[in-house]
Amino acid sequence: MYWGMGAYGRKKKLTAPRSVVVKPFEKRRATFYVPKNALTMKEWLKHIQLIYNNQKIDYIEFSDDSHEFDIDDIKEVFGNITDVYIENTGCFTFNQMILEKFFPIEKLFIKNSSFQNSKIPESILSQNFLRLDIGVIDDDETITMTLDDLLLLNSKVANIENLQMTPKHFNKFIKLWQKGSNPRLEYLSIGYPNVEGSRDFDNILNGIKYNKFRSSENMFQSAGLLEPEVIDGMNIHRYDGTKATIGFGRDNWSMAVWMDHCIA
Template sequence: MYWEMGAHGRKKKLTAPESVVAIECRDTVAGKTEYKWEKNDLTMLYWLKHLQDIFNYPKIDFIRFVTNSFQFDIDDIKEIFGNTLKIIIGDTGCHVFNQMILERFSPIERLKIMTSDFPNSNVPERILMQNFDGLEIGDMWMETTIMSLDQLLLINSGIDIIRVDGVKATIQFKNDHPLPSLEMFVWFDHCIVES
């Protein structure tokens, strides 16, 4: 990593890692095998492409932004990792950086956020109104997420609510003409819904 002028001031760039560790685990063999390369001069982009070629898996399933992610240049991250179907935003330490993630990686099919990712813990209406395939809003360690009825009515995405005893409910919005509707399913072990 090195510091360079990036989006919103001086930001760290993703450079060649000092070492790379690959761990191989198999269901049929006990234990694991670890491979380590020291002091390599290959770039982060090279390692990503190399691993994608080895495992024949060219896409990125998700990118998770966590503690101190805001120190890195978002444009550099986007250039190396490209688009992904899912973004997870944890406690990055900067509300402005969180906004930049949403801007740079748009469109996003699945989004997982915490209310604390936004000033005053208010999720912006423009996020709630987007039609995500999946939208998870919650704080770490199963803390309660409070949303007003108006906020719930703005959401255009599959909403799951989990009670403290583990019972799960799903609210589904249907924009069927002429009468849009809201359905709520409470999931018990014996419940099956046909679509």
């Protein structure tokens, strides 16, 4: 699609497209050229949604040079979208505007580099998202967070990739969860580089009482997960009796909290 320059703020406006590219999943894309287009961008969107009988936009992604566009114009065309991806748009202020314009957001996908000094604001960590993803699998960018940052997490599901943190801090986090921290957390997955196998796993569970668990009957589900999962690992308990299962992968560990509604 082609864009024109907006009049105010030197921002590009979403003008009527000269061509439209439609690419259904797992199918060849179709390109339509419109020599005499009388439809606006918003009208084209509604037209395509009608053709494919799909009124919902699953997510919106902001990436390279997105900051050149008028955020109010984008919101006007695409409306309320609850799943938002923010990558390297080229402007920290624009990234903050995305969060404000599309509030409330249910699922947020971000990177450290999306924010000033590669520091994710506390106001984002403490929001009650259904799901918060920080970092990207197989990305060279490492995520820097502190133990206090982890304790601020208020999402039901949190996924953090390439996190630079020691097993000692993970151990402290789990112990603080047992004492009542992060009460909304249902599922946490952390990928971290330089794993030293069973030695790290022993350090993460150091001083924590647990028993081995295999999910033979129940599956774990959460509104922030795409589908129920089989959970195996080590069972631990919070002070109020709530059970959680700690699982270890090749380069990650996870914690599933078995709240009543999480049993599939």
